[in-house]
Amino acid sequence: MGAVADRKVGSVHDTPRDAPEPLRQDIRLLGGILGSIVRDHAGERVFDLVEAARTSAFAVRRSELDRQDLAEQLAAVSDDDAVEIVRAFSHFALLANVAEDIHRERRRAVHVAAGEPAPDSTLTATWRKLDAAGLSAEHVAAVLHDAVVSPVVTAHPTETRRRTVFDTQSQISAAMREIDRGGLTPGERERLEQALRRHILTLWDTALIRLSRLRIQDEIEVGLRYYDAAFFEVVPQVNDEVRDALRARWPEVGLGGAPTVRMGSWIGGDRDGNPNVTADVTMRATQRAAQVALEHHLGELAHLEQELSMSARIVEVSAELDLLASASGDDAENRLDEPYRRAVWGLRGRLSATARRILGFVPAHGVTADLEPYDGPGELAADLTVIDTALRRSGSDVIADDRLARVRSSVATFGFHLSGLDLRQNSDVHEEVVADMLAWSGVHTGYADLGEDDRIALLSDVLATRRPITAPGARLSDLAAKELAIVRAAADAVAALGPDAIPNYVISMCTSVSDMLEVALLLKEAGLFDPGDDDTEPSCPVGIVPLFETIDDLAGGASTLEAALRIPLYRRLVAARGGVQEVMLGYSDSNKDGGYLAANWGLYRAELELVEAAARADVRLRLFHGRGGTVGRGGGPSYEAILAQPPGAVQGSLRLTEQGEVIAAKYAEPPLARRNLEALVAATLESSLLDLEGLGDDAEEAYAILDELAVLARGAYGDLVHDTPGFVEYFETATPVGEIGALNIGSRPASRKQTTAISDLRAIPWVLAWTQSRVMLPGWYGTGTAFEQWIDGDDAKRERLADLYRRWPFFRSVLSNMAQVLAKSDLGIAELYSRLVPDEDLRRRVFDRITAEHERTLAMYTAITGNDTLVADNPSLDRSVHNRFPYLEPLNLLQVEMLRRYRAGDDSDKLRRGILLTMNGLATALRNSG
Known part of the structure; x- marks a missing residue:
């Protein structure tokens, strides 16, 4: 990986703001240590x-060596040697990630040191923009009174790194930061380089991936690791800053009472296509989350108890604090004059009792005391407020503003539940389960044969009464029994942890009102939905969230929502939930269904129509964006993506999924987490309060243009993906999609059903397979044809699109994200994958069309944007392409060779592990692969 380079270490003030040399030096340092x-x-x-592979890869990039020569060089190595080479380049990709993250921190520090204005995507910049806008307090209060930004952590098959690898990478980052701070003596420098060598050696000797298939229990633990790593520190910080800034600007409206950033999760509640999720798994997910939250609070209280050593002989003690101390049961003689310590000990005792009630045991940092458990986090928060008030009355604000403030904010943010676990299941499953329940109860024996109107009428009647339609011991199908058990486990979690534990039930492939009412029936059977009576309103702590996924379903989403809100019982339920209706938008399946441009425009159009429908129904719309890591699944820079939402679509609230290796890239360490959470909140505030669309009176014309482009793009995409004979065969043989399903990647099957249809394949393996083969098809295919056909040689029409690119954040974001994908694509490498297709005629028919569309898309991008390169507006990607992409070459070429051997009958464990290692290495290197 190259020799260790000498590196001059100086202050960030001595570094040119855009100089890539420090990054190159970091890469040489880390790569040199890895090489040795x-x-x-x-x-x-x-x-x-x-080394031969590395130098040859760079020679290929400089056009000094033909790629085929390198492919033949790597094809000659044994399985054992191939695995070692893959390990080396995978580790380098991981170390390059560290170097790039450190460089971003370095650049930000240089900007701050130079006294430059805070850049976009920071809260400081957002406050500056809001101040300049002169917003009225009434308007801000109306938009932000229930503001929430919720990143929802989801499982992902490419995030298979073990905890040891995760922790060691953090230690390498810490050492690199110390080196970067400069001012080191030679001895200190040597100590840090030895630490780097120790950590990198630990990585080399640690298996990057597990031997067995990832279980959901493992995925739960992977999701929870980010709390100790960053969330516990950063999320309360961001919430406090937002609260203080809002109250300072608009003190009269009382904003910021509830935390703005609230974490969510799908791991253990999302069973759409995953038969491994059971009631036990759902209970485990909520229990483990609660354990992590309670252990954190107890640990912080233990530290607080040691710090609050103030003596009643010296400071004045309030009556409320004295009462809290007296009720603590702490009668140790040596602490009788230390009311703060005694009070905190009592809080620890009550919280330990709470943990025992919830978990069945007292976790780390707990104490044994004969005290009553808290009914909920609000009671603990009230006790902490007593301590805070007492400190401030005695003039000890500086103490109250330290750990105590962090504990209070942490309790407010994470409660006893840590994060909200959404339930999710496919509407087809709900239909089958409800039909079985209705048949067993004798209510109706042919539910599946009913039309939509009859289904709505039947479900409305059943939902109107509190009487359940099943009973313990009911003879239901295995599927119905399992689904009901999961919903009842969710009800148990709500009873133990409060309504925030299970905030939503998401309906995949929702197409109708009956799909929504079926979920209401399941919630009623579990005791979560109460239809109310003449004296009480309906109630349900779990929101019913339709997920519109395909392009056609997105187009019909507003009609479905309006129809649901016309059902009196459902309308009353939404009113009882504060008049808020959440709707989820599926980026992945819409893309797989209709291609990149059609999906993005379908989503934008759906949002516009949903906003209008919600306004007509007088309900508050909250959108939940099902974004994946890669652009083909809604990924790309979050700040720009949120600003590109249509007017009225954000309204102070935003939920979005965060997946897999993208979670590590965004949230593995506090500086990363701070930057990315700030970006989400900043964009949400700006989109909610400022007019960003920029189209004015030209909006309808722009919408009409995109309507036409979307039809053309969908036609071009569908002609290849859905209508080309043999395309499925090509996809299965020219990508590693089959191996993704067979090689123990993730707990979820690759397909919802046992089928070869593209429509039934899950979006993650669909995108991951094209990404691994460097085609990146879901992020661009069809767009070039749409632009070319619409422009049709008319320069005035090309200029119209160029004007939209300059003025319209949505259109600019679509093209910028597409350029990011195209920059990561490599049709030369993809051609080697295409040679895995046995049918030569099929290979040429499909790959030639992909190549032609790729060239067409590149040409149209340049013609519309005027950019000379794909990375003209993305300097960080430009650096990454330059520094990192030559190291991907051996990973791709070895993956092709290993796939060839595997499909030829070599089923050795070594080869299987090698293929999985190449997938992991490429996912790490590309950073948003699926």
């Missing part, structure tokens, strides 16, 4: 193979 470890621990022969 490969030589020492894998042997000179393996080191020579790695």
